[in-house]
Structure formats: C-alpha cells, structure tokens
Amino acid sequence: xxxxxxxxxxxxxxxxxxxxxxxxxxxxxxxxxxxxxxxxxxxxxxxxxxxxxxxxxxxxxxxxxxxxxxxxxxxxxxxxxxxxxxxxxxxxxxxxxxxxxxxxxxxxxxxxxxxxxxxxxxxxxxxxxxxxxxxxxxxxxxxxxxxxxxxxxxxxxxxxxxxxxxxxxxxxxxxxxxxxxxxxxxxxxxxxxxxxxxxxxxxxxxxxxxxxxxxxxxxxxxxxxxxxxxxxxxxxxxxxxxxxxxxxxxxxxxxxxxxxxxxxxxxxxxxxxxxxxxxxxxxxxxxxxxxxxxxxxxxxxxxxxxxxxxxxxxxxxxxxxxxxxxxxxxxxxxxxxxxxxxxxxxxxxxxxxxxxxxxxxxxxxxxxxxxxxxxxxxxxxxxxxxxxxxxxxxxxxxxxxxxxxxxxxxxxxxxxxxxxxxxxxxxxxxxxxxxxxxxxxxxxxxxxxxxxxxxxxxxxxxxxxxxxxxxxxxxxxxxxxxxxxxxxxxxxxxxxxxxxxxxxxxxxxxxxxxxxxxxxxxxxxxxxxxxxxxxxxxxxxxxxxxxxxxxxxxxxxxxxxxxxxxxxxxxxxxxxxx
Amino acid sequence: xxxxxxxxxxxxxxxxxxxxxxxxxxxxxxxxxxxxxxxxxxxxxxxxxxxxxxxxxxxxxxxxxxxxxxxxxxxxxxxxxxxxxxxxxxxxxxxxxxxxxxxxxxxxxxxxxxxxxxxxxxxxxxxxxxxxxxxxxxxxxxxxxxxxxxxxxxxxxxxxxxxxxxxxxxxxxxxxxxxxxxxxxxxxxxxxxxxxxxxxxxxxxxxxxxxxxxxxxxxxxxxxxxxxxxxxxxxxxxxxxxxxxxxxxxxxxxxxxxxxxxxxxxxxxxxxxxxxxxxxxxxxxxxxxxxxxxxxxxxxxxxxxxxxxxxxxxxxxxxxxxxxxxxxxxxxxxxxxxxxxxxxxxxxxxxxxxxxxxxxxxx
Numbered sequence: 001x002x003x004x005x006x007x008x009x010x011x012x013x014x015x016x017x018x019x020x021x022x023x024x025x026x027x028x029x030x031x032x033x034x035x036x037x038x039x040x041x042x043x044x045x046x047x048x049x050x051x052x053x054x055x056x057x058x059x060x061x062x063x064x065x066x067x068x069x070x071x072x073x074x075x076x077x078x079x080x081x082x083x084x085x086x087x088x089x090x091x092x093x094x095x096x097x098x099x100x101x102x103x104x105x106x107x108x109x110x111x112x113x114x115x116x117x118x119x120x121x122x123x124x125x126x127x128x129x130x131x132x133x134x135x136x137x138x139x140x141x142x143x144x145x146x147x148x149x150x151x152x153x154x155x156x157x158x159x160x161x162x163x164x165x166x167x168x169x170x171x172x173x174x175x176x177x178x179x180x181x182x183x184x185x186x187x188x189x190x191x192x193x194x195x196x197x198x199x200x201x202x203x204x205x206x207x208x209x210x211x212x213x214x215x216x217x218x219x220x221x222x223x224x225x226x227x228x229x230x231x232x233x234x235x236x237x238x239x240x241x242x243x244x245x246x247x248x249x250x251x252x253x254x255x256x257x258x259x260x261x262x263x264x265x266x267x268x269x270x271x272x273x274x275x276x277x278x279x280x281x282x283x284x285x286x287x288x289x290x291x292x293x294x295x296x297x298x299x300x301x302x303x304x305x306x307x308x309x310x311x312x313x314x315x316x317x318x319x320x321x322x323x324x325x326x327x328x329x330x331x332x333x334x335x336x337x338x339x340x341x342x343x344x345x346x347x348x349x350x351x352x353x354x355x356x357x358x359x360x361x362x363x364x365x366x367x368x369x370x371x372x373x374x375x376x377x378x379x380x381x382x383x384x385x386x387x388x389x390x391x392x393x394x395x396x397x398x399x400x401x402x403x404x405x406x407x408x409x410x411x412x413x414x415x416x417x418x419x420x421x422x423x424x425x426x427x428x429x430x431x432x433x434x435x436x437x438x439x440x441x442x443x444x445x446x447x448x449x450x451x452x453x454x455x456x457x458x459x460x461x462x463x464x465x466x467x468x469x470x471x472x473x474x475x476x477x478x479x480x481x482x483x484x485x486x487x488x489x490x491x492x493x494x495x496x497x498x499x500x501x502x503x504x505x506x507x508x509x510x511x512x513x514x515x516x517x518x519x520x521x522x523x524x525x526x527x528x529x530x531x532x533x534x535x536x537x538x539x540x541x542x543x544x545x546x547x548x549x550x551x552x553x554x555x556x557x558x559x560x561x562x563x564x565x566x567x568x569x570x571x572x573x574x575x576x577x578x
Numbered sequence: 579x580x581x582x583x584x585x586x587x588x589x590x591x592x593x594x595x596x597x598x599x600x601x602x603x604x605x606x607x608x609x610x611x612x613x614x615x616x617x618x619x620x621x622x623x624x625x626x627x628x629x630x631x632x633x634x635x636x637x638x639x640x641x642x643x644x645x646x647x648x649x650x651x652x653x654x655x656x657x658x659x660x661x662x663x664x665x666x667x668x669x670x671x672x673x674x675x676x677x678x679x680x681x682x683x684x685x686x687x688x689x690x691x692x693x694x695x696x697x698x699x700x701x702x703x704x705x706x707x708x709x710x711x712x713x714x715x716x717x718x719x720x721x722x723x724x725x726x727x728x729x730x731x732x733x734x735x736x737x738x739x740x741x742x743x744x745x746x747x748x749x750x751x752x753x754x755x756x757x758x759x760x761x762x763x764x765x766x767x768x769x770x771x772x773x774x775x776x777x778x779x780x781x782x783x784x785x786x787x788x789x790x791x792x793x794x795x796x797x798x799x800x801x802x803x804x805x806x807x808x809x810x811x812x813x814x815x816x817x818x819x820x821x822x823x824x825x826x827x828x829x830x831x832x833x834x835x836x837x838x839x840x841x842x843x844x845x846x847x848x849x850x851x852x853x854x855x856x857x858x859x860x861x862x863x864x865x866x867x868x869x870x871x872x873x874x875x876x877x878x879x880x881x882x883x884x885x886x887x888x889x890x891x892x893x894x895x896x897x898x899x900x901x902x903x904x905x906x907x908x909x910x911x912x913x914x915x916x917x918x919x920x921x922x923x924x925x926x927x928x929x930x931x932x933x934x935x936x937x938x939x940x941x
Binding site: 005398468470471473474475476477478479480481488489492493 | 589590630631632657658659660663664665667668669671673674675684685688728731732735741
C-alpha cells in the first residue's frame with residue numbers, strides 16, 4: 001500500500017543482511033557435511049554422502065570426543081554453578097560484610113581472557129614444574145617429580161572452566177534473586193520458618209526455572225568453549241567437540257579433514273539448537289514465577305552469625321583462585337626470561353626486558369593493530385545492525401506478516417552457533433566466493449559480527465522497549481520522516497545502551513580466539529592467535545607479556561566504556577536515577 | 579474539515595482477530611472541537627491514530643480538508659509526517675534529550691531560517707506562558723508545563739488539525755480542571771479543528787462542541803453535550819454519562835397519547851415517557867431517568883402518573899446535595915436531593931419524575 005519508503009528499504013536490507021550473515025554459513029556447513037571428504041572441500045567433491053556422520057559415530061578415534069565433551073561439560077558445571085548460586089545468595093540475601101567489594105571483584109575475571117587463565121593455570125598446576133605442585137611437594141614432603149595435581153586432564157579442564165563460569169553465572173543468578181518478590185520469603189519467615197527452611201522450601205523452588213535455565217545456558221557455553229580445552233587438552237590430546245573441529249582442520253600430520261570437521265560442526269550445532277530451544281521455553285515460562293515488584297526495597301538481609309567468617313573466606317578464596325593467583329602468575333612469567341619458580345635467584349633475575357624486546361617482533365605490532373581494527377569495526381558493525389534489528393522487532397512487531405518475528409529469531413540464532421562452527425562455516429562460504437575477503441581481516445570481523453549480533457540485538461531490543469513509542473510517534477507527527485526520527489530521537493535515547501553494547505562487543509572481539517584461529521593467516525594475525533601460537537611454540541614468556549598487554553587493553557576499553565557512560569550521564573542531567 | 583467514512587480495523591489478539599473498529603463514520607466541522615468519548619478499549623484512540631496516520635485501517639476513507647489522506651479502496655495512504663496534523667500524546671512524549679526550545683522547534687527545522695524558527699518558537703512559547711522555560715530540559719518540567727510544551731510543539735507549525743489523546747489524564751485533579759478551561763480557550767483562539775479523545779465524561783462535556791460516544795469499536799451516537807446527556811438515544815449513552823435509574827417496564831399504550839409520548843407500566847407505578855421510536859403495546863422496555871430529575875414528595879402524594887414511593891435505604895450527605903437511595907421492592911431508585919431536605923433512613927417517602935425527563939429504551 002505504501003510506496004517504497006526509506007523505512008521499507010531499510011527493513012528489507014536488514015532482513016537480507018541478517019539472513020545472509022546467519023543462514024548462508026549454516027547452510028554451507030550442512031552442505032559441506034554431506035559433500036566434503038577427508039581431503040576435499042565441498043566444492044571439489046561431486047558425491048553426496050553421509051559417510052562423514054557414520055565415520056564420526058563409529059570411528060574409535062572420534063568416539064572419546066563425545067565422552068570427553070560430556071565429562072567436561074558436567075564437570076565444569078559441577079564446579080561453577082554451585083559456587084555461583086552460593087555466592088549469588090550470599091551477596092543478595094545475607095548481611096555478609098564487604099558484600100559490595102566482593103560483588104565488584106567477582107566480575108574482574110571477566111576481563112581476563114580464558115586463553116590466559118588456561119596459560120596461568122598451566123604455570124600453576126603443571127604436574128612437573130607447576131608452582132602449586134612444586135610447593136605442595138615440598139610442603140607435604142612428597143617424593144617424585146610430578147603431581148599431586150595434573151592440569152592436563154579432564155579434571156584440570158573442568159576446574160579452570162568451572163572457575164571461569166562463576167562471574168557471568170553469578171550475574172545471571174543474582175538477577176533472578178533480585179527479580180524475586182522478597183515478600184514471598186518474608187511470608188515464610190512470618191510463618192515461623194528459619195533461614196534454612198525458607199531457602200530450601202521457598203527460595204530455591206521458586207527460582208528453580210531460573211536455575212534450570214541458567215544450567216541449560218551454561219551447558220551451551222561450556223560446549224562452545226574452546227580456549228581452555230584447546231590449551232589444556234593439547235598436550236594430553238584430550239579432545240572435546242569444539243577442539244576436535246579445530247584439530248580436524250589444523251592437523252599436525254596430514255591434510256585438513258573438512259568432512260570430519262563439518263560433520264562434528266553440524267552435530268554440535270544441532271545439540272546447541274536443541275538446548276537453546278529448551279532454554280527459550282524455560283525462560284518464557286520463568287517470567288510467570290519471577291515478578292519484579294519495582295518497589296525498590298531490599299529484602300530482609302539474613303545475618304549469617306557464626307557462618308559469616310567461613311562465607312567471607314569462601315568468597316575471598318574464590319577471588320584469590322580466579323583473579324589474584326592467575327594474574328600474578330602471568331606477571332611473574334612475563335618478567336622471567338625462562339620459566340622458573342619464585343626463589344631468591346629467580347626474583348633477582350626478574351626484569352621487564354621482555355616488555356621491551358617483544359616489540360622487535362614486527363608481527364606483534366601488526367597483531368595489536370589488527371586487534372584494534374577488528375574490535376572497533378566489529379563493534380561498530382554489530383551495533384549498527386543491532387539497532388536496526390531491534391527497531392524492526394520492537395516497533396514493527398504488531399504487523400501480522402511474521403517478518404519481524406523472523407528477524408528476531410534469525411538474529412538470535414548465532415547465540416547457539418559455537419564460534420568455532422561459525423569460523424569453519426565461513427571457510428566454506430568464502431574460500432571460493434567471488435567476494436575476495438578470504439584471508440583478510442574482514443572475514444574475521446564478519447564472523448564476529450555474526451556471532452555477537454545475537455547478544456547485541458537482544459540487548460538493544462530490551463533497551464528500545466524502555467523507550468516509549470509515543471516519543472517516536474511525536475516526531476512523526478512533528479513532520480519528521482522515519483530516518484530523521486531514528487537519528488534525532490531514537491538513537492540519542494538509546495545511546496546509553498549503545499555505548500554499553502559497543503564496549504561489550506569490542507572487548508569480546510579483542511579477546512576472541514576460536515573464530516580468529518579458524519580464519520587468520522600471518523597477515524591477519526591478532527593478539528589472541530599470536531598468544532596461542534607463541535604458547536604452542538614454547539615462547540611462554542612472550543605469550544605472558546602479550547597476555548598482560550591484552551588484559552590491560554581490555555581493562556582500558558572497559559574503563560573507557562565506563563568513563564563514556566559516566567560523562568554522558570553527568571552531561572545529561574535528565575538521566576538521573578529514578 | 580475531517581471526514582471519516584466507514585473505518586474498520588482489526589488487531590491480531592491472543593485469541594484470534596479483535597475487531598477494533600467496525601465501520602466508524604463522522605464529520606468534524608472547521609474549527610470545531612470534536613470529542614471521541616468512551617470507556618477504554620472502545621476504539622477511540624485507534625480512531626484518532628488512524629486520523630494521525632499512525633495506524634492503518636483495513637478499510638474506509640479519511641479526508642482532511644477534502645484531501646484524501648487514506649482510502650483503502652484506492653490504496654491511498656499519506657504518511658503521518660505529511661498530513662499537516664499536530665498531535666498531543668497521552669504521555670506528552672517530550673523528548674528528554676532536548677530542551678523545551680529544541681522540542682518546540684523540531685517540527686519547523688527543515689523549512690525555515692534560524693531566525694524565523696526562533697521567532698515562531700518564542701511566539702508560541704510566549705502564548706502558552708512558557709517563555710521563561712525555553713532552555714529547560716524536559717524532565718525538569720512539571721506535568722502541567724510538559725503538557726503545554728506538547729501543545730506548543732503540536733501547534734508551532736500551524737497545522738490544519740489538532741489531535742489530542744487524553745491530554746489531561748496525567749495531571750492531578752486540580753490542575754486538570756484548570757487546564758480544561760485553558761485548553762478550550764486556546765483552541766478557540768487558534769480556531770483549530772480539534773479531535774479530542776477522552777474517557778472522562780465531565781471533561782468531554784466541559785470542552786466539546788460535539789461528542790461522539792463510542793462503544794465496542796462502533797460510534798454509537800453523536801451530538802452536543804446537552805443532547806447526549808439530556809436526550810440520549812441509546813441506553814449505553816444514558817448509562818455512560820452521569821448517574822442513571824433504569825426501571826423494567828411494559829408498554830401499555832403508545833398511540834392514544836398526545837405528542838411523542840408513551841404510557842408504561844412498571845413495578846413503581848404507571849409512567850409517561852418521551853418516545854423516540856414506535857412502540858407496540860405489550861413490548862418489554864426500560865424506563866430511564868436521572869437522579870437529579872426526581873422530586874421527593876410526602877408519602878401521601880405518591881399516587882398517580884409518574885409517581886411512586888419507597889423506603890429510604892441510604893442517604894449520603896455530599897455538601898451541595900444528598901445522594902438518597904430509595905428501596906421500592908426489588909428496585910432501588912437513586913435520588914439527588916436537596917441537602918437541607920434529606921429524609922432519614924427508614925422513612926417512607928413518595929417521589930415524582932416529570933414526563934419530559936423520562937425516556938424509554940427497548941431492551
């Protein structure tokens with residue numbers, strides 16, 4: 001009925017771009033899984049076969065992958081989730097001293113890339129030379145050169161991955177605690193139940209859907225994770241699904257097996273899709289339970305009494321384990337010319353020479369430049385798409401043609417496509433594609449934009465839902481066409497959320513390893529892939545130096561984000577808290 | 579000035595299609611203040627948004643100053659920004675990231691020079707008593723000031739039509755009453771054709787030249803405030819406006835009486851009422867009259883046409899009047915009595931209602 005307006009054109013383009021970004025790689029992955037063979041890319045093969053799948057499921061070399069993945073997932077969750085739930089409860093519901101500090105510090109591990117926690121924990125728990133192992137051996141008087149702990153094992157992987165889950169799982173679960181109407185708990189207290197009874201019989205059952213959703217969500221996160229199993233499982237050749245896909249295409253002996261990789265990719269994708277479907281169902285259901293009262297009054301805070309000291313100790317112990325120990329270890333490694341446990345001798349040897357010498361390697365500068373470009377381009381592209389997607393999802397949602405719903409679904413799909421699978425699929429799309437981006441930095445930016453589109457468009461969608469539609473309609477009635485309304489009214493009002501999402505994406509893009517690893521070459525090396533290859537080549541000190549630099553860069557970026565939002569807030573007094 | 583013809587629209591609801599508008603038609607004259615009145619969900623806001631162009635009806639036609647801005651059959655749809663309409667939203671929708679001046683200047687931006695814009699904005703701000711607030715940010719304004727800024731923004735480009743969507747509902751009671759008169763005075767001085775949406779009948783009656791009562795997606799009846807209040811053609815209108823008494827009746831005779839009157843038999847006694855349609859004797863009907871048209875009498879005078887009696891069940895003193903409820907068997911009759919002559923509870927009293935205040939509706 002309308003003429004082709006700017007708005008219609010923008011809507012069509014957004015749908016086309018999002019569909020292209022998300023669906024084409026997935027289609028190519030499935031296509032490759034029935035086309036490629038051990039030594040051929042999908043386009044080179046003429047036969048269609050399901051042998052890739054049957055091989056994966058029958059070959060004795062791939063079957064352990066499934067067991068390892070299962071064990072790794074279950075183990076990591078067993079370490080991470082109870083800790084996150086306990087800490088969320090302690091920080092949200094009890095009068096534990098120093099709650100504020102702990103709640104802030106708990107988020108610090110998020111600035112340390114998993115790649116670097118893995119490296120730090122190898123330094124700490126290597127069976128032979130790991131600092132903790134050496135110390136334990138001398139303290140406990142154990143004989144032998146190894147043990148008691150072995151980081152190169154499934155247990156080691158679970159431990160490190162589990163610790164890493166805590167900050168983000170804590171955020172998610174703490175939010176559910178906050179969303180719960182505290183009067184439900186107070187009612188139980190009025191009915192004469194103690195803290196333990198209330199927690200077990202009221203709090204946890206009410207939160208069960210939220211906890212179950214968190215469980216499912218973190219199953220996907222662990223299945224997707226690459227850095228920790230990649231590094232820790234390297235030496236002992238313990239492969240999980242994500243790392244098996246990498247090693248199938250980057251075999252140390254022989255040619256890449258794209259058939260095996262794509263079949264594994266398709267299987268992990270199917271699994272993640274199934275889990276995400278369950279997650280969506282659970283969270284849709286969850287809203288019925290968790291009601292936000294918005295009264296702004298905090299629930300009664302439980303006095304822990306005699307348990308205060310152990311609870312505080314537990315939190316401090318976690319912070320030491322997840323933040324202090326790995327970070328100090330990285331710094332220690334970076335100032336040592338070769339690996340040595342701390343002693344009078346090695347302390348005397350410590351120098352910052354490596355921080356200066358590293359610049360002699362010209363590729364370091366290139367990697368830093370590439371990383372910066374990648375982070376900024378990815379963040380800008382993602383936020384641009386996310387704003388358009390969210391606008392059409394929120395403001396066009398009432399239209400009955402289902403296109404807005406399609407846009408919401410497809411833009412969220414990458415949330416359950418593991419990064420390594422996106423990397424793999426993009427190889428298939430662009431290796432022969434007329435658009436010559438294979439082997440450039442842009443293909444990595446494209447992969448990351450696709451991956452982070454899911455989070456960003458969700459975040460922008462909920463931000464836009466807070467912006468009253470009448471503010472935009474008033475602009476229309478004031479004679480502004482769509483594009484002008486978007487530019488003059490919507491974007492300024494969304495700016496705080498856009499700033500947050502921009503920095504979130506930039507930090508993630510900066511630290512991301514698996515997509516970059518699948519798609520980089522010596523020209524397009526980034527900091528994360530460089531640390532990975534330095535580590536594989538035994539350049540531990542250089543890897544640690546670059547690691548510390550990466551952490552500092554991430555921290556700077558995050559602080560920059562905070563500073564920008566702070567400046568905006570003080571500039572615009574209208575943003576005062578309610 | 580505004581012609582709305584046969585507007586129909588449906589929304590996709592949780593349980594299938596919801597018919598939001600079912601064939602709404604009306605005309606608004608030049609300079610008239612026309613109110614769409616009705617309970618929430620009756621389709622009044624949807625109608626207003628269709629005129630604005632913010633919603634697209636499924637069928638029908640809308641003309642503004644003889645120019646079709648929407649015509650389903652011909653596929654005409656003029657975008658809201660090109661309809662030359664000013665609108666005030668329920669939330670006021672003052673952009674919080676702009677000053678008052680920027681908000682008001684917004685509709686002018688593209689067609690005027692800087693100096694012209696400043697002049698126009700200052701002029702309208704002055705006229706609305708906002709002159710000193712030009713540099714304020716919107717959240718630092720009171721509710722009444724925000725309302726005026728929204729009005730200034732809607733009027734600054736001198737539109738042909740002004741649309742007001744419940745503009746007073748976000749104000750506190752006292753301010754609301756004050757703004758009611760200001761709004762009316764302003765509308766008259768601008769002489770701008772206005773469509774006003776409200777669910778508040780008092781507001782509608784105080785402001786409107788004509789009121790259209792909407793119910794369930796349809797336009798029930800249109801008339802001046804006095805028409806609708808004093809001579810409602812529909813039971814729903816009578817019920818929605820003011821307080822009402824309804825008494826089940828049977829038509830006894832319709833032909834033999836003088837003029838447009840009808841004789842009714844009711845549990846209260848026999849009543850003569852005004853008639854707007856033809857009646858056949860014996861048909862079930864309903865008698866309607868308002869509490870303020872009931873006169874209280876001595877119990878002894880309770881016999882005869884248009885008279886009845888009952889026991890005082892409740893008498894509430896309201897200051898300028900008393901709200902009395904009479905119990906007459908199964909029927910309770912509400913009476914607005916003089917505060918100084920309020921009967922006491924339990925007392926049996928008579929009452930009368932003049933025939934011209936009695937209206938009969940079909941059931």
